[in-house]
Amino acid sequence: MRAVAMGLTCLTISASAAFSADDEEDTPAKPAAPNLYLDLRTTYASVPAGALGLGFGTTSLSAALEALAVRRGATPSNGLPAAKSIAVDLPLTVDVNDRVSLYGGVTGTTTDIGGGWSTFDITSWNIGVQADLHRQDGGAIPTITLQSTLTQSVPNDQGMTNSLNDILEFDYALDEDETRGWLAGLQHTYTAIASPFASIRSNTILYAGGYYQWPSNWKFTGRLGVQSFGGAQLAGRTLAESFTQPILRLDLDRMDDNDNRLFGITAQIAWTPKPSYQVTVRTPLYAVRN
Numbered sequence: 001m002r003a004v005a006m007g008l009t010c011l012t013i014s015a016s017a018a019f020s021a022d023d024e025e026d027t028p029a030k031p032a033a034p035n036l037y038l039d040l041r042t043t044y045a046s047v048p049a050g051a052l053g054l055g056f057g058t059t060s061l062s063a064a065l066e067a068l069a070v071r072r073g074a075t076p077s078n079g080l081p082a083a084k085s086i087a088v089d090l091p092l093t094v095d096v097n098d099r100v101s102l103y104g105g106v107t108g109t110t111t112d113i114g115g116g117w118s119t120f121d122i123t124s125w126n127i128g129v130q131a132d133l134h135r136q137d138g139g140a141i142p143t144i145t146l147q148s149t150l151t152q153s154v155p156n157d158q159g160m161t162n163s164l165n166d167i168l169e170f171d172y173a174l175d176e177d178e179t180r181g182w183l184a185g186l187q188h189t190y191t192a193i194a195s196p197f198a199s200i201r202s203n204t205i206l207y208a209g210g211y212y213q214w215p216s217n218w219k220f221t222g223r224l225g226v227q228s229f230g231g232a233q234l235a236g237r238t239l240a241e242s243f244t245q246p247i248l249r250l251d252l253d254r255m256d257d258n259d260n261r262l263f264g265i266t267a268q269i270a271w272t273p274k275p276s277y278q279v280t281v282r283t284p285l286y287a288v289r290n
Contacts, residue, residue: 035095035260036288039103042088043280049082051272052240054203054229056187056249057165057280080232080239084112091126093284099132106154126151142172142182160194179213183223198239201230205247213255221251227270245271253282260289 047053091105104127110120128149136143147167153160169185187205207225224246231242253264264282269275 033288033290034097035093035286035290037093037284037286038105039091039093040089040283040285041091041280042283043086043278045083045085045087045276045278047083047085047276048272048274050080050240051274051276052080052200052229052232053083053085053276053278054189054227054272055247055268055270055276055278056205056207056223081113086110086120087123091128099135101130103128103130122154124151124153136171136173136178138176142170145169145171158195159198161191161200162194163189163191165189181211183207183209183211183221185223197236198232198234200232201242203227203229207247207249209249217255217257219251219253219255221253223249227272229272241273243271243273245273247271256289258290260284260286 045053087107087109089105089107091103093101093103095101105125106122107124107126108120109123111118126149128147130145130147132143132145134141134144145168147165147169149163149165151161151163151165153162165187166189167185167187169183171181171183173179173181175181185207187207189203191200191202193200205225205227207223209221209223209225211219211221213219225248226244227247228244229240229242231238232240247268247270249266249268251264251266254262256262261282261284264280266278266280266282268278268280270278
């Protein structure tokens with residue numbers, strides 16, 4: 001009996017060791033360093049007269065146009081002029097893990113408000129965080145993601161704007177690989193302006209959509225929603241009217257096998273209440289990619 005017991009004990013220890021070895025082989029090695037990249041984004045926007053550069057995403061372009069409107073002759077008598085703008089966002093991004101990303105950087109813009117294109121200048125800086133508060137992982141509760149971005153226009157003088165942009169998004173995957181699913185979310189933007197004569201009210205977007213990723217790692221995402229803006233005032237008069245209007249955003253991204261973005265293009269149409277257009281090209285420059 002002692003011999004049998006000793007034999008069973010040895011067999012159990014050997015099996016445990018084998019399973020442990022298999023587990024170690026099956027478990028992927030943790031990356032030595034987090035993803036580190038410059039999430040380069042180039043945006044062309046066309047904004048109609050009497051409107052600001054509002055819409056999905058961060059507020060760098062909107063901050064530049066808001067500050068420009070106050071500094072460069074947007075008066076209650078003539079209102080906000082129609083504008084065309086090219087903005088280059090340069091946020092240095094660190095994917096701390098697969099749930100949390102930190103970023104911060106500057107934005108440069110050049111704008112045409114009817115008299116030709118302005119000199120390309122740094123017009124804002126921003127810092128932010130994106131975090132998955134909950135992961136679906138095959139369960140019934142969708143992935144819940146929160147993104148917060150603080151943007152300040154440059155230079156720091158009369159007319160400077162500070163914006164806090166918060167996005168809460170729910171992602172319900174329809175398959176185990178999370179290559180297709182439904183989206184729903186809420187974006188809220190609060191803006192404060194350093195002028196006793198001007199004010200910009202909050203902007204809110206409520207939206208729904210979905211996504212599909214092909215085996216070739218091309219991914220399409222669509223979002224359709226309603227944007228509600230409280231308006232902007234200068235010296236007690238209206239610069240931009242309040243509105244509640246539709247907004248549409250379409251994204252096409254090229255991903256790698258680990259869901260890192262290699263290239264992306266975004267098209268957005270926002271009725272403000274006249275149509276405002278934005279096209280953004282994303283070309284991340286990786287220092288570390290896992």
